[in-house]
Amino acid sequence: MSLISLNNICKYYHMGEQTVKALDHINLSIQRNEYIAFIGSSGSGKSTMMNILGCLDKPTEGDYLLNDKSVALLTQDELADIRNIEIGFIFQSFNLLPRASALHNVMLPLVYKGIPLKKRKELAMKSLQKVNLADRTDHIPSQLSGGQRQRVAIARALVTNPSILLADEPTGNLDSQTSKDIMALFDQLHQEGQTIIMVTHEDDIANHCHRVVRLSDGKVVEDYLNEHHIEAKKETLNV
Amino acid sequence: MFSLIESFRSAISSVRAHGFRSFLTTLGIIIGVSSTIAVVSVVQGLSYSINQQFEGFGSNSISIRSSTPRSERLKGKIARITAEDVLAIRKNAEGIEFITPQLGSNVGGTSPLKYKGNQSFAQVAGSTYSYQNVQNLDIQYGRFISYSDNKSRRKVIVIGDKLREDLELPKNPVGEFINYAGEWLKVVGLAEPKGSFFGFSQDNFAILPYNTMQGLNGNLLQPDIFVQLQLKNIENLDEIKARLVRILRKQHRLKPAEDNDFKIETPEQLTSGISSLISTMTVVLGGIVSISLVVGGIGIMNIMLVSVTERTREIGICKAIGAKRHHILLQFLIEAVVLSLLGGIIGIILGYGLGMLAAASIPGFPPANVPFWAVAVAFGFSAFVGILFGIIPAAKAANLDPIDALRYE
Numbered sequence: 001m002s003l004i005s006l007n008n009i010c011k012y013y014h015m016g017e018q019t020v021k022a023l024d025h026i027n028l029s030i031q032r033n034e035y036i037a038f039i040g041s042s043g044s045g046k047s048t049m050m051n052i053l054g055c056l057d058k059p060t061e062g063d064y065l066l067n068d069k070s071v072a073l074l075t076q077d078e079l080a081d082i083r084n085i086e087i088g089f090i091f092q093s094f095n096l097l098p099r100a101s102a103l104h105n106v107m108l109p110l111v112y113k114g115i116p117l118k119k120r121k122e123l124a125m126k127s128l129q130k131v132n133l134a135d136r137t138d139h140i141p142s143q144l145s146g147g148q149r150q151r152v153a154i155a156r157a158l159v160t161n162p163s164i165l166l167a168d169e170p171t172g173n174l175d176s177q178t179s180k181d182i183m184a185l186f187d188q189l190h191q192e193g194q195t196i197i198m199v200t201h202e203d204d205i206a207n208h209c210h211r212v213v214r215l216s217d218g219k220v221v222e223d224y225l226n227e228h229h230i231e232a233k234k235e236t237l238n239v
Numbered sequence: 240m241f242s243l244i245e246s247f248r249s250a251i252s253s254v255r256a257h258g259f260r261s262f263l264t265t266l267g268i269i270i271g272v273s274s275t276i277a278v279v280s281v282v283q284g285l286s287y288s289i290n291q292q293f294e295g296f297g298s299n300s301i302s303i304r305s306s307t308p309r310s311e312r313l314k315g316k317i318a319r320i321t322a323e324d325v326l327a328i329r330k331n332a333e334g335i336e337f338i339t340p341q342l343g344s345n346v347g348g349t350s351p352l353k354y355k356g357n358q359s360f361a362q363v364a365g366s367t368y369s370y371q372n373v374q375n376l377d378i379q380y381g382r383f384i385s386y387s388d389n390k391s392r393r394k395v396i397v398i399g400d401k402l403r404e405d406l407e408l409p410k411n412p413v414g415e416f417i418n419y420a421g422e423w424l425k426v427v428g429l430a431e432p433k434g435s436f437f438g439f440s441q442d443n444f445a446i447l448p449y450n451t452m453q454g455l456n457g458n459l460l461q462p463d464i465f466v467q468l469q470l471k472n473i474e475n476l477d478e479i480k481a482r483l484v485r486i487l488r489k490q491h492r493l494k495p496a497e498d499n500d501f502k503i504e505t506p507e508q509l510t511s512g513i514s515s516l517i518s519t520m521t522v523v524l525g526g527i528v529s530i531s532l533v534v535g536g537i538g539i540m541n542i543m544l545v546s547v548t549e550r551t552r553e554i555g556i557c558k559a560i561g562a563k564r565h566h567i568l569l570q571f572l573i574e575a576v577v578l579s580l581l582g583g584i585i586g587i588i589l590g591y592g593l594g595m596l597a598a599a600s601i602p603g604f605p606p607a608n609v610p611f612w613a614v615a616v617a618f619g620f621s622a623f624v625g626i627l628f629g630i631i632p633a634a635k636a637a638n639l640d641p642i643d644a645l646r647y648e
Contacts, residue, residue, distance in 0.1 A: 056559060056641050077563045084561020095556045095645070099256050111245050112561040156560065 001068060002029040003163060003195060004053065009062035011048050011218075022048040023059070024218035030197065032163075035190045037198045037206040040215035046199045047168070049215065053197060054087055054166050055079045067163065084112050088157025092169035094149040096141040102128065102152045103137040109160045127155040131185060147178035154185065158194075165189065167198045171205055183208050242569055250574040253546075254581070264542040265582030267535025268624065272586025272617045273593055275528040279521060280594030280607035286517040288605030300373065301476070301505050303328075303466040303483065308498040318500030320464040322453060324490050328466065331486050334479050337369035337469040342452045342462050352406065352445060353418040359405035361398075362444045363419060365452020373467050381413035381428035388427075389448040397428040399442035419445070420455045476505065529620065535582065536624035543575050543632035554636050555644025568637035575629025576622055583621030587614055 011023040022045045030036060038046045051057035052064060055071055064071045066086060074082070083089070096105045106124040115123070128134050131151040141149050150170060157165055167186070171179035187208060190196050198209060206212050210229045214222035254261045307318040325340045342365035349360035370376070371383045379400070388395055396417065403412050408426070416423045424447060433441040447455075453462070470479060480503055487501050547554070554567055594607035 051642055054559070056645075077565075080558065080561050080563040083559060089559050091645075095552070095559070097553055097556065099252070108557070109560045111242075112557075112563065112566055114242075160561075 002065075003032045003034075003067065004028075004030040005065045007063045007065070009052065009059045009064060011045075011052065011057070012060045021218045023052070026062070026218075026220060028213065028220065028223075030195070033190070033193055033195055034211060035186075035196050035209045036211040036213065037200055037209035038213050038215055039200055039203070039206045041201060043217075044215040045218040046201075046215050048218075050166065050168050050199045053164075054089060055082045080112070084109055085160055086163045088160065088162040088165045090150070090153050090157050090165065090167040090170050092172040094141070094146075094153045094173070096149060096152055096156075098141055101138050101140055102133060102144065102155075105141070105152055106156045106159050109156060113160060123159055124155070127159040128152070130158060131155045145178075146174050147181060150174060150178075150182055151185070154182075154189075158189070163195060165194055165196045167196065169200055170198065171200075171202070179205070242566055243573070246566075246569040246573040247577070249570055250577040253574055254577055260542065261578060261581070264539055265535075265578050265585065267538040268532060268579050268582025268621050269535075269586040269589060271528060271532035271535045272583050272621060273590035274531065275525060275617055276587055276590025276609060276613060277593035277597060277607075278524045278528060279613040280591065280609040281597055282517060282521050282524065283610050283613070284594070284598055284605045284608040286514060287608045289513050289517075300467055300469050301480065301503055303468070303487070303501055303503050305463050305500065306502040307500055310498070311500060318491070319462070320466060320487075320501060321490075322462075322464065324487060325464055325466060327486055327490050328468075328483065332468075332479065332482055334471050334475045335468050336471050337367075337372075339367055339369045339373050339467040339469070340449055341366045341370065341465040341467070342449055343465070349443075350419070352402065354406040354408055354415065357406045359402060361402045361405075363447070363452075364444070365447050365449040365455075367449050369469065370446060373469070377431035379429045379431045380411045381426070383428050384446060384448050389450050392450045392454055393448060394422060394424045394451060395427040395447065396424040397430060397446045398426060399430050399440075399444045400432040401440045401442035402445055403429060405443070417445075419447070422455060424451075480505075532620055532624055536579065536628040539575055539578055539625065540628035540632060542578075543571060543629055544635070546574075547571065547632045547636040550636075551639060551644050551647040554639050555641050555647065558639070558641035559645060564637045567639075568633045571633035571636045572626065572629045575633065576625035579621045579625030579629075580618070583618050586621070587617055590617075 006026050006028040009023055009026040009028075010021065013020040013022055024045075026049070038049055040046045048057070052059055055066075055074075058072060066082065071079070071082070089095075096102075097108065100108070103121070103124055106127055107120045110120040110123060125134065125137070128137055131154050133148060133151050133155065136144060136148060136152075139148075141152070144152065150173075154165075154170075157167075165186075170186070171182055174182060183205065186196055186198075196209075198205070200206055207226060207228075209226065211225050212222070213220055303320060305318040305320045307316065311318065322340075325338065328335075329338055343363070350363045351358050351360055352363070364370075366384070367389050368384055368386050371378075376383065378397075381397075383397055384395065387393075396419065398408075398412065398417075406417065408415055408417075412426045412429055415426045417426060418424075430442065430444075468479075468483075470476065483503055484499065488499065491500055493500065554562075557567065591607075591609050594609065598605065598607040
């Protein structure tokens, strides 16, 4: 049983007379605890992929099964529930609420889940501890560095304990050192059993992932496992 | 319910984050509500004080005045309550404590009085000792007209403070003589000043004994008398009224087909006319002022629309992490309601202050009185305005597409 299975997913945009095929008959399945990167140049369809996987958008054709449930038939509010419970979003531009403190930002998904305030604070604190930001809970985003903001965003994504962590260019706005720290955090989360799906155009970011899917013009052109990870895994198994 | 509380939290923090803007937004509501409250409080204060004035007559008193029916007036007849009528009432009516006739020299108008070359005009009336109770007169110096003054037609007079000032009488005018209708009358009392009512002085009057007044008027003039009756027991009101009608009809030799040429009024009748006038005034003024509440509501809608556009990206974020339509809808709707309620509360406080200030700054004006219903209506109306004008921006926010909203710069 796959966590995600995409069957003949198509997404078309109509630009006047022209039809742009952002995704063109994608067939793909993703298992639990996979660490996968969608890679491709801009216009390859990876953002559309992200939106569809994140239930922000619906495919024009094809079937998207998440936990063996078809997403196509769900209403807007049911999709909101899935985004809330099953998916944790991490964006390139962090997308934190500018006027809310780190703690409030992390608590927000729990508000929509209907968790009472006390429990919300508790869960949010735990999540912030996980990303090493327990001492910055009262800071608003503008008082935090880029790396810290992305950590808050990761804490927010993790707080509902989602099946999938969906990261869209998570290091795109960060310098190389901070990128390394954030990627180390992703590696660690993966080791703890989290399923992570990432969209990036940088090869060295994709190198962290165990599986890489390359998109071009809305089609899957490559789908391979990263050798060095397999080697590493074999080594740890042998030892 | 849960999301309602959360929406309140987020609304309050959002209102606080844009303190000055929120204040400007609510200004329309503040002005609307405060002017409503101020106007209503002043009008209500007025009506309260008028009712108080009438209560001074005593709740168990009735009054009789002449009233010429229209058909009679066209024939040139003018009805009067005469001294004979008063005598007839005194003789024949039952259950009456006091009869206080009031004989004006010139009903409704003023007459000249003189003192040492000064002349002034005042309301002059002839009455009896019970007038003091009926009119709630207090005496500053000297005494009021007594029973024996009236009986022996003494040439004495009690004056009001305004008249004393105008005639340049000494502070204590008791013992001085003033001239009225060619006779010199001795001042025996000065009434305590009552101040002004509706800008008219209540102290420009002179009272002399009823019988003296009759003598001064002579028999040439048929004076019209206003009679106030103090009943022993208010429960017999209808009975006594019926009897008075019979007595007066007999006195005036009215045929069964003819209308009464007099009016018997109870205190309720006197007040109800004024009350209905005031309530009409309240409704009309309230209506005019509530237009400004609508204008204030449009101001709120405008700012909420701006706020939705401004926060498009935030809305996108909230939707991406699981906010449903109703979460966003409630958040913006509650924010609009909080804004307008805040305006309502500030407006109520401000309006109350304005009403007090207006009442205090006009001399002799009764104190403002804010009735509970006005506060409740102002509060309810501002909440209603918030919902009415908040729903469009809130719906706009709730219907945003999450992807478009997230991309919005």
